Amino acid sequence: MGPLIPNGIIPEDWNYIIAILIGFAFGYILEASGFSSSRKLAGVFYGYDFAVLKVFFTSAVVAVIGLYYMDYLNWVDISQLFVQPTYLWAAIIGGMIMGVGFLAGGFCPGTSLCAVAIGKIDGIVFTLGLTIGIFIFSESFSALEPLFESSNLGNITLVDSLGISPYWIIFIFTIIALVAFYFSDWVRSKVKKVFY
Amino acid sequence: MSKKYKLKRLLVRRYQILAAILFILAAGLVLLPKYKKNEGIAPDQFVKNIISSERYISTDLLADRLVNQDPTVLLIDTRSEQEFNDYALPNAINIPLKDLLNEDFDGYINQDVYDIILYSNENFYADQAWIISSRLGYTNLYVLKGGLNEWFDTIINPKLPDETMPQEAFDLYSFRKAAGMYFGVGMVKSEVKKVTKSKPVKKVVTIKKKKKRVPEGGC
Numbered sequence: 001m002g003p004l005i006p007n008g009i010i011p012e013d014w015n016y017i018i019a020i021l022i023g024f025a026f027g028y029i030l031e032a033s034g035f036s037s038s039r040k041l042a043g044v045f046y047g048y049d050f051a052v053l054k055v056f057f058t059s060a061v062v063a064v065i066g067l068y069y070m071d072y073l074n075w076v077d078i079s080q081l082f083v084q085p086t087y088l089w090a091a092i093i094g095g096m097i098m099g100v101g102f103l104a105g106g107f108c109p110g111t112s113l114c115a116v117a118i119g120k121i122d123g124i125v126f127t128l129g130l131t132i133g134i135f136i137f138s139e140s141f142s143a144l145e146p147l148f149e150s151s152n153l154g155n156i157t158l159v160d161s162l163g164i165s166p167y168w169i170i171f172i173f174t175i176i177a178l179v180a181f182y183f184s185d186w187v188r189s190k191v192k193k194v195f196y
Numbered sequence: 197m198s199k200k201y202k203l204k205r206l207l208v209r210r211y212q213i214l215a216a217i218l219f220i221l222a223a224g225l226v227l228l229p230k231y232k233k234n235e236g237i238a239p240d241q242f243v244k245n246i247i248s249s250e251r252y253i254s255t256d257l258l259a260d261r262l263v264n265q266d267p268t269v270l271l272i273d274t275r276s277e278q279e280f281n282d283y284a285l286p287n288a289i290n291i292p293l294k295d296l297l298n299e300d301f302d303g304y305i306n307q308d309v310y311d312i313i314l315y316s317n318e319n320f321y322a323d324q325a326w327i328i329s330s331r332l333g334y335t336n337l338y339v340l341k342g343g344l345n346e347w348f349d350t351i352i353n354p355k356l357p358d359e360t361m362p363q364e365a366f367d368l369y370s371f372r373k374a375a376g377m378y379f380g381v382g383m384v385k386s387e388v389k390k391v392t393k394s395k396p397v398k399k400v401v402t403i404k405k406k407k408k409r410v411p412e413g414g415c
Contacts (some may be wrong), residue, residue, distance in 0.1 A: 058218075065221050072228060167225040174222035178215050 002076035027114055036114040038106025038122055039196035045103050047191040050184035057177045064170050078166075083155035090148050105129065236332040245330055252341040253313055255350045256368065259375040262286065270310035270401065274321040285315065285347070286379070293321045296328055304401050306334050315340035315347075351376050 004010045010018070033055050034040045043049025070076040102108050105126045107115060112130060115123025137144070159166045206213070236242075245251065261269050262285075271288035273280045280290040291301045293316075305312065306329075314322035314337065322339045330337050340347070349355070354372035357365040 061218060061222075065218070065225065068225055069221075072225070074233075167228075171222045171226045174218055178219060181211075181215070 001074065002070065003080055006080060026110070027117065030111055030114045031118065035111045036118055036120060036123065037196070038115070038120075038126075039194075041108070041111060042103065042106045043194070043196075046194070047187045048194040049196075050181075050188060053184055054181055057180060061170075061174050061177050064173070068166065068170060083157055085155050086153040087149070088151040088153055090151070093147070101133075237330075242331055246327065251326060251330075251337070251339055253338045254341050255347050256372070256375075258313060258340060258347075259351050259372070259379075263375055263378050268309070268311050270304070270312050272304065272312055272314050272325075274314055274316045274325045279317070283344070285344075288315075291325075293325055296325050305329050305337075306332070307401060308335055310401065311336050311338060313338045313340055316343050318343045318345055351379065352381055 001007065001009065005012060005015055005018075030036065033051060035052065035055075040049050041052055044052045067076060067078065067081075071078040098108070105112070105122075107123060107126045109130060112123050112126045116127050141148070157166075158164075158169050162169070237245075258269075271285050273284050273288045273290045274293045274296070275290075276292050277290055280288075280292075284290070289304060291298075291304065295301060296305070314325050316322045319339060319342065322343060326337050326339050342349075351372055354369055354376065357369050
């Protein structure tokens with residue numbers, strides 16, 4: 001049956017409207033989880049708050065379990081879903097830059113916009129910096145292009161590269177998530193409380 | 197009071213309970229009995245397509261489209277190569293039934309640009325090819341009703357209608373006669389031989405890759 005839009009159950013024209021509605025919901029959840037506070041976001045690096053890890057890990061696990069149950073029941077065809085292609089080195093380097101920016105600025109791109117929406121000054125400064133970064137990247141794209149487009153491994157997933165059944169990967173992933181949650185709580189109990 | 201107390205005790209353990217639910221659901225995925233998924237379209241849709249008479253095209257309609265040089269027609273001959281070389285409709289491509297799922301031919305059958313018309317001597321091979329490919333979800337497939345036998349009976353060698361028959365029958369007869377001439381009936385014999393012996397030109401179908409939309413965004 002699904003995915004709904006590619007299979008014509010929902011007309012293609014609704015694409016952007018649904019995207020906007022999901023965007024609203026995403027922004028609301030980010031704000032409701034307290035992710036528009038840079039102190040909360042940076043807490044995961046210092047060990048006094050693991051909300052980021054818990055929220056994103058939980059959402060990933062819930063989504064993947066839900067999707068595979070829907071696939072099992074023939075509600076969604078997993079093979080029709082788009083898999084983002086893996087550009088290995090570009091992802092590693094980009095991830096490192098993103099990590100430094102995250103730690104130094106206390107926001108990731110999405111949450112910075114949330115912070116702007118509630119009028120946080122640090123969020124506005126971060127977004128300005130983000131825009132300058134986008135400008136520099138776009139202007140120097142011709143120089144970065146070889147890196148940007150190299151080491152393309154295609155639309156692979158762990159199922160393809162490890163050759164294990166997706167169900168086992170999900171099960172192991174869930175256990176890793178639960179262990180990570182327990183471990184993060186343990187770390188938090190050891191670290192000095194920070195008031196923010 | 198005790199009810200409230202029970203709820204409170206439950207809420208204290210809420211994270212353990214949620215973690216247990218997550219674990220059970222993930223384990224459920226591993227333990228569920230696996231089954232092989234059918235490829236292609238759903239069975240009810242498949243049956244609907246099979247019983248629909250729209251999947252047939254009559255020889256008259258095909259002749260009309262060929263005479264008018266309809267560029268969307270793609271004829272596919274499902275008989276063996278030997279039979280194909282002996283006689284084939286103009287511009288047909290030979291894809292024997294046993295090679296239907298051969299990857300080389302996938303680009304011809306799995307497309308949405310041409311109206312593909314499958315034919316064989318009778319309906320049988322073409323019908324089988326139709327069923328196999330439409331089960332896989334391929335579209336724009338038609339079967340030439342009656343196949344080449346019907347083609348010979350109607351277009352190449354049409355029967356003169358009785359005098360008592362209505363005007364339409366005579367119109368149809370004259371159309372068939374004219375179409376037959378277009379396909380080479382009544383020419384000098386040696387010339388006819390030349391036409392039938394020449395290898396039909398292969399139509400080139402560009403294999404269109406299905407576009408994948410790239411989603412954007414992140415956290």
